[in-house]
Amino acid sequence: ATQVYVADLGIPGFTQSWSIATELAFYAVLPLIVLALRPARRRDLALPMKILVVLAVVGVIASGVIGGGVIGSEPLYERWLPARLTNFVLGMILAEALARPDDRVSLWISRLGASPGACLGLAASAYLLATTPIAGALTLGGVGGEFDHAVKMVLSCVVALGLMVPLLWSEPNTFRTVLTHPASRWLGKVSYGVFLWHLAVFEGLYAVSGLALFAGGMLPLLAVGVPLSLLLAALSYSLVEEPASRWVARRLRRGREEQESASRSRATAR
Structure with missing residues (x-):
C-alpha cells in the first residue's frame, strides 16, 4: 500500500x-x-x-x-x-x-x-x-x-x-481563529487516521450498496462514510498514534536524562 x-x-x-x-x-x-x-x-x-x-x-x-x-x-x-x-x-x-x-x-x-x-x-x-x-x-x-x-x-x-x-x-484573523478552535484541533489530531481509513470505508460502502463509482448517491455515502471514517480515525489515534507518541517521548526523555547524568558524573570525577 x-x-x-x-x-x-x-x-x-x-x-x-x-x-x-x-x-x-x-x-x-x-x-x-x-x-x-x-x-x-x-x-x-x-x-x-x-x-x-x-x-x-x-x-x-x-x-x-x-x-x-x-x-x-x-x-x-x-x-x-x-x-x-x-x-x-x-x-x-x-x-x-x-x-x-x-x-x-x-x-x-x-x-x-x-x-x-x-x-x-x-x-x-x-x-x-x-x-x-x-x-x-x-x-x-x-x-x-x-x-x-x-x-x-x-x-x-x-x-x-x-x-x-x-x-x-x-x-490574528478569522481563518486562524477557526483552525485553532477545539473542534478543528481535534480534527487535526485525527486527520491522519481519516486519510488512512476513508478510502477503505468508502470502498466497503460501494461494495455493500451496489452503487457504481461516480454514478450518484453521494449524499447518502457521505452521511455514512464520514462518521465511520472519523470513528475509525479517533480509535486509531487513541489506541495507536497517541500511545506510540508517548512511548517515543518517554524514550527520548530517558535518553536525555541518561546523557545529562553521565555528563554530571564526568564533571564530578574531574
Missing part, C-alpha cells in the same frame, strides 16, 4: 497511502540536504534560501520531464521524490523564511501574509484550476500530457502557500 517503486502492488482500500513512501524518501535524504546547506550558510546567510528557491524550480521542471507511469503496469514515476521535490522544498522555504525574516524572499512572503483574504482567494483559485483540464485529464487514470505534472505541482504549491502563509505571518 505504501510503495510506488513496483507496478501494481497496492493494497485495495489503501492505495492513497502511496504518499508515505515519498515522504519517507524525503526524510531519508533530508539530513544530506541539511549537511549540504551548512557550508552555504557559513559563506552567506542568504545563500540557503536562494538554493532552496532554485531547487523548487528544478523540482517543477523535473515533475514535467519525468512524466508518469501507467497505473497497474508501470512504476508510478510521478510519485517518486524527484517529481515531488517542490512540495517538500516549499516547506523548507517557509521554515527558512520564519528563521530569517529579513531575507528578501521572507519579506515578500510576509507581505503576502498580511492579506489573508488574498491568500485564501489565491489558494481557492489555484484549487479550482486544478479541477479543470488545464491540469490534465479529469480521471483516476494517468495524467495526460507530460507537462501536466508540472502544472499540477505549481497549482498544489500555490494552494499550500495560500493556506499556510496567513497562519504563519498575518495578525
Whole structure:
C-alpha cells in the first residue's frame, strides 16, 4: 500500500497511502540536504534560501520531464521524490523564511501574509484550476500530457502557500481563529487516521450498496462514510498514534536524562 517503486502492488482500500513512501524518501535524504546547506550558510546567510528557491524550480521542471507511469503496469514515476521535490522544498522555504525574516524572499512572503483574504482567494483559485483540464485529464487514470505534472505541482504549491502563509505571518484573523478552535484541533489530531481509513470505508460502502463509482448517491455515502471514517480515525489515534507518541517521548526523555547524568558524573570525577 505504501510503495510506488513496483507496478501494481497496492493494497485495495489503501492505495492513497502511496504518499508515505515519498515522504519517507524525503526524510531519508533530508539530513544530506541539511549537511549540504551548512557550508552555504557559513559563506552567506542568504545563500540557503536562494538554493532552496532554485531547487523548487528544478523540482517543477523535473515533475514535467519525468512524466508518469501507467497505473497497474508501470512504476508510478510521478510519485517518486524527484517529481515531488517542490512540495517538500516549499516547506523548507517557509521554515527558512520564519528563521530569517529579513531575507528578501521572507519579506515578500510576509507581505503576502498580511492579506489573508488574498491568500485564501489565491489558494481557492489555484484549487479550482486544478479541477479543470488545464491540469490534465479529469480521471483516476494517468495524467495526460507530460507537462501536466508540472502544472499540477505549481497549482498544489500555490494552494499550500495560500493556506499556510496567513497562519504563519498575518495578525490574528478569522481563518486562524477557526483552525485553532477545539473542534478543528481535534480534527487535526485525527486527520491522519481519516486519510488512512476513508478510502477503505468508502470502498466497503460501494461494495455493500451496489452503487457504481461516480454514478450518484453521494449524499447518502457521505452521511455514512464520514462518521465511520472519523470513528475509525479517533480509535486509531487513541489506541495507536497517541500511545506510540508517548512511548517515543518517554524514550527520548530517558535518553536525555541518561546523557545529562553521565555528563554530571564526568564533571564530578574531574
